[in-house]
Amino acid sequence: ASVFEPAQKCCTEHIQPFLASILEELMGPVSSGFAEVRLLFDKEVNEIIQDFQNTNDITKLKENVDQLMKLPFNSVKMEPCYLKVNLLQELLQDLKSRFKIHNIDFVIQRTQNFMQELMENAVYTFEQLFSPSRQADSAKVATSIEKVKLRVLK
Numbered sequence: 001a002s003v004f005e006p007a008q009k010c011c012t013e014h015i016q017p018f019l020a021s022i023l024e025e026l027m028g029p030v031s032s033g034f035a036e037v038r039l040l041f042d043k044e045v046n047e048i049i050q051d052f053q054n055t056n057d058i059t060k061l062k063e064n065v066d067q068l069m070k071l072p073f074n075s076v077k078m079e080p081c082y083l084k085v086n087l088l089q090e091l092l093q094d095l096k097s098r099f100k101i102h103n104i105d106f107v108i109q110r111t112q113n114f115m116q117e118l119m120e121n122a123v124y125t126f127e128q129l130f131s132p133s134r135q136a137d138s139a140k141v142a143t144s145i146e147k148v149k150l151r152v153l154k
Helices: 004-055 058-069 075-085 088-099 104-135 138-153
Strands: none
Touching: 004 058, 004 075, 004 088, 004 104, 004 138, 058 104, 058 138, 075 104, 088 104, 104 138
């Protein structure tokens, strides 16, 4: 009870007025990282479509979809997404001194974990929605892949 009043006053005067601007500043790198995840998924599925249109090989298509399922764990392909979030390191350094924020690396790591989780969900959903279409006429498969991709991206 004796700490509540001073703590409330401190938060109201020294922290709350800055929260909106801090959030806005932090969301830039986070948003660009998640946008990069979206672009990577889109690019990888487009490559699958392109390859299938060139080969018309259902076995190769299955291999490509299996590779897509491993995308969230492919650190080389996911790295550009993670690098976007590394900009938080600089932004959080300023906040660290002003607001005594600790564990900056934890914030970045958790954001990158969420990005990987988002990719896992995207490829899993893609695989689940596309699975029934694999048995379709090969002329319709590329169209089906595109529709599933757009559905996942939505």
